[in-house]
Amino acid sequence: MSDLLPRALFEKDPSMYRVNEQGQRSPDFNCCVHSSNAIEVVCENVVKYAEILRPTTGRYFYWIDDGRPMCQCSRCRLYSDSEQSLILENEMLRALRRVDARATLAHLAYARTMEPPVQVKPASGIFLEFAPIGRTWSEPISRREAKEGQHGRYLDWLDSNLAVFGKDDAQVLEYWLDVSLFSSWKRDAKKRLPWKRDVFLEDIAAYADRGIRHVTSFAAYMDADYVKQYGEPPLDEYGEGLRRLG
Ligand SMILES: [Zn+2]
Numbered sequence: 001m002s003d004l005l006p007r008a009l010f011e012k013d014p015s016m017y018r019v020n021e022q023g024q025r026s027p028d029f030n031c032c033v034h035s036s037n038a039i040e041v042v043c044e045n046v047v048k049y050a051e052i053l054r055p056t057t058g059r060y061f062y063w064i065d066d067g068r069p070m071c072q073c074s075r076c077r078l079y080s081d082s083e084q085s086l087i088l089e090n091e092m093l094r095a096l097r098r099v100d101a102r103a104t105l106a107h108l109a110y111a112r113t114m115e116p117p118v119q120v121k122p123a124s125g126i127f128l129e130f131a132p133i134g135r136t137w138s139e140p141i142s143r144r145e146a147k148e149g150q151h152g153r154y155l156d157w158l159d160s161n162l163a164v165f166g167k168d169d170a171q172v173l174e175y176w177l178d179v180s181l182f183s184s185w186k187r188d189a190k191k192r193l194p195w196k197r198d199v200f201l202e203d204i205a206a207y208a209d210r211g212i213r214h215v216t217s218f219a220a221y222m223d224a225d226y227v228k229q230y231g232e233p234p235l236d237e238y239g240e241g242l243r244r245l246g
Contacts, residue, residue, distance in 0.1 A: 001065045003049070004042045005031045013037055018071035029068035033087045034075040042088065043095035050096055050103070058102040059169075061129070062092055067111040082113040083120040090123040097125070104169060109161050114154075116161045127169035128161050137176060137194060140202035158210065167211035173218070176200050177238060180220035190221055192230045201241050208245050215242060 010017055010027035016038035020026040031038040046062055070076060070084040079087065089107050096103035106129035107113075107122060132154045136147045144152030162170060175181045176195070183191045204215055222233050 001030050001042075004045045004062065005038055006041075009041065016041065018069070019073040019076070021069070021072060023072070029065040030070050030084075031088070032071045032073055032076060033079075033084045034071070034073065039088070039091050043091060046092045046095050047099050050099055054100065058100065058104055059127070059171075060092075060096055060103055060105045061108075062089075062105065063108050064088070064113070069112065079119060080115055080117065082107075082109070082115050083117040085113050086117045086120045086122060086126070089126055090120070093123055093125050106171065107165060108173075109157065110173075114157045114161075116157070116164045122165055126165065127171065128165035129171045129173055130158050130161065131173040132158075133175065133181070137196065137199060140199050140206065142202055142206040155206075162210060162212075169214065170212050171214035171216060172207050172212055173216050174203070176203070176217045177222060177233065177235070178218035178220055179222050179226055179233075181218065183221060187221055190226060190229065193233060195234045195237070197234070197237050197241070200238065204241055204245055 005016060007027045010025075014025040014027075016031060016035045017025050017027045018030050018032050020028065025032075031042065033039070050060065064070070064085050070081045076084055086107055089105055093103065093105040096105060104125045104127055107126050108129045108131060109116070110129075110131040110133060132141065134147070134150055135141060135154055136150075139146040139151070141151050141154060144155060177193065179190060179193055180187070182193060183189055207215060217238070219233075226233065
């Protein structure tokens with residue numbers, strides 16, 4: 001978010017920034033989504049980056065700060081973090097459409113934004129991006145009791161989000177190939193991927209059963225050092241699994 005709302009503007013207009021848990025305006029994370037000045041600056045920068053990094057698919061991904069809280073001001077605190085994100089996303093999409101008529105924009109369901117929005121409706125062109133970072137990859141997502149019931153909670157969140165955002169453009173952002181996650185984000189202590197082909201295949205079948213056609217995975221830290229240490233990663237099996245799903 002600091003690229004979209006530069007932190008250096010705090011001194012000029014603190015009202016653009018979030019109210020934190022102590023009741024103070026703070027430039028630490030995100031913004032106040034009920035500040036029209038904040039929305040204006042964010043949208044200007046959304047368009048600026050869209051002109052530099054134009055996706056060939058028309059699908060844009062501007063996320064709030066990773067796992068960080070939203071605003072607690074008197075107007076924002078009536079809304080959940082998912083709803084505050086969606087207020088911002090609806091505005092960002094409107095700005096994007098002025099420069100790219102076919103623009104669509106992700107609503108990231110992840111960490112603090114897993115609960116679907118209720119009081120705010122997605123504008124046409126907002127699609128769901130679902131990232132279940134807290135699951136286990138030892139067992140398929142369809143095993144509801146896995147990780148002490150966490151998989152069941154994720155499936156319920158996925159279904160309730162799909163009911164709000166629709167399934168047609170929905171996207172899963174998974175971690176099957178994410179060396180960084182399995183290495184606890186310590187690049188110098190890179191671990192071998194615990195790739196389980198059967199789990200992956202069951203996962204994508206569970207997503208496909210819900211009508212999801214867009215599937216992605218992080219694959220951070222998968223580089224020359226990784227190949228040197230552990231050999232070729234299972235990219236062929238990953239691609240083949242997705243291909244079989246048609
Ligand atoms: Zn606010």
